[in-house]
Amino acid sequence: EVQLVQSGAEVKKPGESLKISCKGSGYSFTTYWIGWVRQMPGKGLEWMGIIYVGDSETRYSPSFQGQVTISADKSISTAYLQWSSLKASDTAMYYCARREVRYSGYVFDIWGQGTMVTVSS
Amino acid sequence: QSALTQPPSASGSPGQSVTISCTGTSSDVGYYNYVSWYQQHPGKAPKLMIYEVSKRPSGVPDRFSGSKSGNTASLTVSGLQAEDEADYYCTSYAGSNNFPVLFGGGTMLAVL
Numbered sequence: 001e002v003q004l005v006q007s008g009a010e011v012k013k014p015g016e017s018l019k020i021s022c023k024g025s026g027y028s029f030t031t032y033w034i035g036w037v038r039q040m041p042g043k044g045l046e047w048m049g050i051i052y053v054g055d056s057e058t059r060y061s062p063s064f065q066g067q068v069t070i071s072a073d074k075s076i077s078t079a080y081l082q083w084s085s086l087k088a089s090d091t092a093m094y095y096c097a098r099r100e101v102r103y104s105g106y107v108f109d110i111w112g113q114g115t116m117v118t119v120s121s
Numbered sequence: 122q123s124a125l126t127q128p129p130s131a132s133g134s135p136g137q138s139v140t141i142s143c144t145g146t147s148s149d150v151g152y153y154n155y156v157s158w159y160q161q162h163p164g165k166a167p168k169l170m171i172y173e174v175s176k177r178p179s180g181v182p183d184r185f186s187g188s189k190s191g192n193t194a195s196l197t198v199s200g201l202q203a204e205d206e207a208d209y210y211c212t213s214y215a216g217s218n219n220f221p222v223l224f225g226g227g228t229m230l231a232v233l
Contacts, residue, residue, distance in 0.1 A: 035222075037167075044124075044227040045159075045167065045210050047220065061220045095166055103172045105155025105214035106222035111166040 002026035004034075004096055004112035011118045012086050019082035020115045022096030029077035030054045033099035035108055036070060036081045040092045050099065050106075051079060086119045093117075125150065125211055125225035132231040133201045141228045143194040143211030149223055151192035155214035158187060158196045161227075162207045170209075171196060198230070206232040 007021040022034060035050040049060040053072045060070070072079040079096055094115045097108035126144040133139035143150065143158075150156055156174045159167040169178050171187040174194060184199045194213070198205050211225040 044208075045161075045224050047222055047224060050221075059220060097167075100172075103176075105153060105157065105173065106212070107155075107157050107169065107172040108159075108167075109169050109172075109178060111168070114166055 002098075002110055004098060004110055006094075006096060006112040006115045009116040009118070011120070013121055014088055014119055015085050016119075017082070017084050018086055018117065019080050020094060020117065022079045022081075022112050024077045024079075024098065027098075030074045032101060033106075034072065034079040035097045035099060035106075036068075036079075037095040037097060038064075038092045039095065039114075045095075048081070048094075053079065086117075088119050088121075090117060091119050125213060125223050127209075127211060127225040127228045129226070130229045130231065132233055133198075134233050135201050135203065137201050138197060138199045139201060139230065140195050140197045141209055141211075141230065143196070143213075143225045145192050145194075145213050145223070147192055149213040149215040150189065150194050152216075153214045154189065156187065156189060156194040157212045158185075159210045159212070160207045161210065167210065201232050203232050206230060 030053045036048040038046045047061050048064040049070045051058045051070045069082045096112040098110040100107050100109040154174045158171040160170050161167045174189045175187040186197045208227050210227045
């Protein structure tokens with residue numbers, strides 16, 4: 001079964017660092033892009049950035065450039081989203097998703113279950 | 122880059138049809154036939170429903186259809202069912218010079 005499994009919920013304090021993960025299985029992880037999406041409580045979906053796992057080429061949405069770091073370790077089929085200094089406004093659900101390369105444009109066909117990040121003092 | 126524009130809500134009775142619009146610009150929706158639609162139930166991850174404007178992935182009912190005219194794409198749900206009540210988001214490819222994909226703000230579909 002093709003799937004993305006994300007790490008569990010996190011509760012952190014402002015200023016702390018955090019790295020959440022997204023592990024792929026059931027397909028060739030290194031030949032796909034993985035995207036990260038933020039969903040703040042009660043709000044819509046926002047693209048944060050995407051990474052091509054094969055060579056770690058990364059693109060960030062302008063709103064998130066410099067705010068987060070996206071990386072991947074192809075040896076363990078895992079992509080990461082990390083913060084160096086969390087803010088309360090980072091409280092959100094974060095999803096990873098696989099870009100299906102058979103479809104034109106940027107189409108994301110497999111999604112992780114989401115990781116809830118809560119930042120509170 | 123601005124997000125794509127969707128109506129915040131839409132509604133219909135069981136068995137009826139409802140259409141959700143997604144308006145972009147001549148640089149994204151109007152230029153590329155690369156519009157996708159995602160369905161999201163409360164507390165769940167998004168699910169791909171339509172890609173490349175009008176194509177359905179395997180397993181998506183043919184009650185869901187997509188189209189495009191000019192800078193506006195549309196998702197039509199025919200024969201509404203209770204389980205269709207969800208949020209729907211459109212996305213469009215926006216070219217390689219920018220961050221390549223945009224989201225719409227989402228439309229909450231209510232089945233009355």
